[in-house]
Amino acid sequence: MTILNNPFSLLFITSISLFLFRVILIKTGFIFTFKRKWHCIKDCFHVYQFFKVPEFSESMQRNQLYYKVLLYLHSLGSLEDSDFTNLFAGRKPNEILLRLDTNQIIEDDFLGAKMYWINQDKNLVLKIRKSDKRRVLQPYLQHIHTVFDEFDGRKRELKLYMNVVDDQKGRWRSVPFTHPSTFETTAMESDLKIKVKSDLESFLRAKQYYHKLGRVWKRSYLLYGPSGTGKSSFVAAVANFLSYDVYDIDLTKVSDGSDLKFLLLQTTAKSVVVIEDLDRYLSEKSTAVSSSGILNFMDGILSSSCGEERVMVYTMNGKDHVDPAILRPGRIDVHIHFPLCDFTAFKTLANSYLGLKDHKLFPQVEEIFQNGSSLSPAEIGELMIANRGSPSRALKSVINALQTEGDGKGGRCGRKAVEESGEPSGVFCTEGANAVKEFKKLYGLFRVKSNRKSPSFNLDNDLKSGL
Ligand SMILES: Nc1ncnc2c1ncn2[C@@H]1O[C@H](COP(=O)(O)OP(=O)(O)OP(=O)(O)O)[C@@H](O)[C@H]1O
Numbered sequence: 001m002t003i004l005n006n007p008f009s010l011l012f013i014t015s016i017s018l019f020l021f022r023v024i025l026i027k028t029g030f031i032f033t034f035k036r037k038w039h040c041i042k043d044c045f046h047v048y049q050f051f052k053v054p055e056f057s058e059s060m061q062r063n064q065l066y067y068k069v070l071l072y073l074h075s076l077g078s079l080e081d082s083d084f085t086n087l088f089a090g091r092k093p094n095e096i097l098l099r100l101d102t103n104q105i106i107e108d109d110f111l112g113a114k115m116y117w118i119n120q121d122k123n124l125v126l127k128i129r130k131s132d133k134r135r136v137l138q139p140y141l142q143h144i145h146t147v148f149d150e151f152d153g154r155k156r157e158l159k160l161y162m163n164v165v166d167d168q169k170g171r172w173r174s175v176p177f178t179h180p181s182t183f184e185t186t187a188m189e190s191d192l193k194i195k196v197k198s199d200l201e202s203f204l205r206a207k208q209y210y211h212k213l214g215r216v217w218k219r220s221y222l223l224y225g226p227s228g229t230g231k232s233s234f235v236a237a238v239a240n241f242l243s244y245d246v247y248d249i250d251l252t253k254v255s256d257g258s259d260l261k262f263l264l265l266q267t268t269a270k271s272v273v274v275i276e277d278l279d280r281y282l283s284e285k286s287t288a289v290s291s292s293g294i295l296n297f298m299d300g301i302l303s304s305s306c307g308e309e310r311v312m313v314y315t316m317n318g319k320d321h322v323d324p325a326i327l328r329p330g331r332i333d334v335h336i337h338f339p340l341c342d343f344t345a346f347k348t349l350a351n352s353y354l355g356l357k358d359h360k361l362f363p364q365v366e367e368i369f370q371n372g373s374s375l376s377p378a379e380i381g382e383l384m385i386a387n388r389g390s391p392s393r394a395l396k397s398v399i400n401a402l403q404t405e406g407d408g409k410g411g412r413c414g415r416k417a418v419e420e421s422g423e424p425s426g427v428f429c430t431e432g433a434n435a436v437k438e439f440k441k442l443y444g445l446f447r448v449k450s451n452r453k454s455p456s457f458n459l460d461n462d463l464k465s466g467l
């Protein structure tokens with residue numbers, strides 16, 4: 001009793017009690033439970049409105065807003081404070097990504113209003129107080145667009161989509177696209193690399209031009225050449241260069257022409273749509289899609305929005321037995337030949353695989369290449385990887401392989417070339433030195449014309465005039 005009569009002791013005991021009470025409140029879930037109950041009570045006195053953002057439209061086209069909102073929500077700090085969320089490994093080592101779970105609710109504050117997002121299966125639902133709606137909804141959606149654009153401009157996480165037969169969860173499954181291939185790592189003639197890059201850049205700037213012409217804003221490439229010459233790696237390099245997603249179409253999993261169009265409909269803008277080994281599918285008839293189905297797909301005639309801002313790439317081992325209708329301008333704008341390895345490509349490979357800029361064995365290798373080559377960059381790359389501990393051994397094994405595998409007579413050419421399919425005769429000799437000459441001539445014309453008009457216009461003018 002004497003302690004309680006002493007004001008100092010009383011003050012001390014009260015402070016200790018308050019401190020302990022605070023610790024209990026913070027350390028236990030009491031305060032959170034209280035807050036939640038309080039929210040529930042407040043909810044009863046407010047009228048809410050719900051706005052659904054579905055992943056697909058009625059015509060099964062992907063809803064861009066859905067992806068913008070999803071990306072926005074993943075950028076919010078409140079995701080970390082959720083009761084439950086998914087964790088995934090990121091692209092960088094030790095990177096952990098937080099991902100929304102089904103039915104997870106995310107809170108967001110905007111201009112003093114509380115916004116709730118509910119992640120339902122294939123829908124994102126915005127819950128907002130009716131009294132706040134008029135004031136904040138429009139600016140809030142605008143804010144989401146701005147955040148998305150900023151993020152998109154900085155760096156998007158690219159995705160590789162593959163088509164599946166089962167359509168329960170849509171026709172595309174995606175994984176992060178992490179292919180390291182770039183134009184720098186691809187062994188091809190440097191002139192050609194520069195021209196392809198500028199062709200792609202000019203395509204990116206040409207939206208208005210395509211629209212003025214009433215054409216779908218897309219550019220189609222044919223990559224053809226023997227196996228292991230870098231066609232698939234080139235597709236990855238294009239995607240990395242443009243920061244575009246990749247949609248890889250497996251034609252064996254497509255039931256018919258309309259199914260193929262449907263797949264295209266479900267791709268998003270800013271993407272590279274690839275069909276690998278098209279010649280094989282066509283000749284073996286290993287796909288249920290008819291040639292006319294392929295032609296319709298290439299034309300992208302379904303609607304202007306389904307083919308917009310796409311780069312279409314078709315790969316083939318050879319185009320000799322392919323219906324010329326498939327190769328005609330408009331369907332395929334640029335043809336790029338991927339030949340077997342030549343000395344220039346060999347030097348690029350030696351530099352990237354072995355770190356060699358020069359070596360005393362190079363003249364010998366060059367001499368063998370002068371007679372032609374029978375090995376692909378993939379084969380030469382493999383020899384270099386296997387012997388990377390000793391550059392001299394690696395070069396000797398390449399020399400050996402070139403001498404034994406090939407007849408040394410240069411049966412096949414060793415240069416890359418690009419063609420615009422608008423060439424009147426439809427033919428550029430892409431073999432050997434001729435190919436280089438023709439290619440330079442072609443791009444020489446590009447340059448001349450681009451000096452006269454804006455670059456984005458010229459490529460198409462060249463095509464239209466049947467360059
Ligand atoms: N031109 C090249 N420059 C650098 N690496 C290359 C080149 N060509 C092939 N390679 C290497 O060889 C491997 C196989 O190449 P890729 O898969 O791109 O060939 P491809 O032409 O698509 O073959 P296929 O016709 O069999 O599909 C890859 O690992 C790639 O790194």
Ligand SMILES: [Mg+2]
Pocket residue numbers: 231232233276315
């Ligand atoms: Mg390939």
